[in-house]
Amino acid sequence: MTDAVEQIQGLADELAGVGYISSEDVATVVYLGDALGKPVLVEGPPGVGKTELARALADVVDRELIRLQCYEGLDEGRALYEWKYGKQLLYTQLLRDRLGSLLADSDSLDDAVRRLDTLGGGFFSEPFLEARPLLQALRSERGAVLLIDEVDKSDPEFEAFLLEFLADYQVTIPELGTIGAVHAPMVFLTSNGSRELSEALKRRCLHLHIPYPDRALEERILAQRVPGMGETLRAEVVAFVHGLRVLDLRKRPAISETLDWARTLLLLQADRLDTELVQRTLNVLLKFQDDVETATPRLRELQAGARS
Ligand SMILES: Nc1ncnc2c1ncn2[C@@H]1O[C@H](COP(=O)(O)OP(=O)(O)O)[C@@H](O)[C@H]1O
Ligand SMILES: [Mg+2]
Numbered sequence: 059m060t061d062a063v064e065q066i067q068g069l070a071d072e073l074a075g076v077g078y079i080s081s082e083d084v085a086t087v088v089y090l091g092d093a094l095g096k097p098v099l100v101e102g103p104p105g106v107g108k109t110e111l112a113r114a115l116a117d118v119v120d121r122e123l124i125r126l127q128c129y130e131g132l133d134e135g136r137a138l139y140e141w142k143y144g145k146q147l148l149y150t151q152l153l154r155d156r157l158g159s160l161l162a163d164s165d166s167l168d169d170a171v172r173r174l175d176t177l178g179g180g181f182f183s184e185p186f187l188e189a190r191p192l193l194q195a196l197r198s199e200r201g202a203v204l205l206i207d208e209v210d211k212s213d214p215e216f217e218a219f220l221l222e223f224l225a226d227y228q229v230t231i232p233e234l235g236t237i238g239a240v241h242a243p244m245v246f247l248t249s250n251g252s253r254e255l256s257e258a259l260k261r262r263c264l265h266l267h268i269p270y271p272d273r274a275l276e277e278r279i280l281a282q283r284v285p286g287m288g289e290t291l292r293a294e295v296v297a298f299v300h301g302l303r304v305l306d307l308r309k310r311p312a313i314s315e316t317l318d319w320a321r322t323l324l325l326l327q328a329d330r331l332d333t334e335l336v337q338r339t340l341n342v343l344l345k346f347q348d349d350v351e352t353a354t355p356r357l358r359e360l361q362a363g364a365r366s
Pocket of ligand 1: 104314
């Protein structure tokens, strides 16, 4: 047990070394995912570091990061592989004359088709294959970190296909046969929770929920990412953002907004928060006019709270 605890701490340190500050929960699940060879499904609101986690881990383990960004309508062709139709067509045209002479002495249409069929195999071979992220991950020599990002944006049919892929990390291409993983990839899936994922997919993965960070963690992230900021202002910034997150907002500010705001304040050479400064820069934190209106009457109180 102590061994595992040490390794988890070691992983957290290594992640910090590449700029990612992880909570104990995060480091534990990532460690277990690797140790058990299971995909990790990372859920949480936008902007809390889900995508960045996979990037940071790829850095730590020194493996290639391969990212599949999901969207509505994403299909196997885009995710796995496609035949390079344009190239096939171009080659057919370039070869037309030669085909003409090859087929010239066929005595029937059937015969010509049969001859074409034996020649046609060449068009469904490696040079005409366009590997997309899932296939790239299987073929990666050293084993990739595969990030299947924002899987909640894909359609349920695609999710079912993913489940199959994750079950055995192999792909059958009818013209080429079955391709298995050279090295099983380390897989991360992320979801912003815009829809519920299937039970089956959840079962296949280790689950990691990343909530908004507590104050101490967010201050550490801020210190890491915006090192030029003094300690006092940093604490005020984080306290203020935490005050905003309690309000009833359409879009709560996430870590990304805290970082943007901190950079803005640095540019404006602020060393403490004051109400006027907050008011002027609020649009960096809140992206909806509704939210600005909700927050405005509370600014003085939030800012005073953050200073104490
Ligand atoms: N734990 C963390 N340590 C360092 N930076 C972080 C952390 N969490 C988030 N960030 C930063 O916050 C921003 C948003 O992170 P991102 O991974 O894009 O969020 P998500 O994928 O959850 O929407 C990025 O700029 C990232 O560098
Ligand atoms: Mg993301």
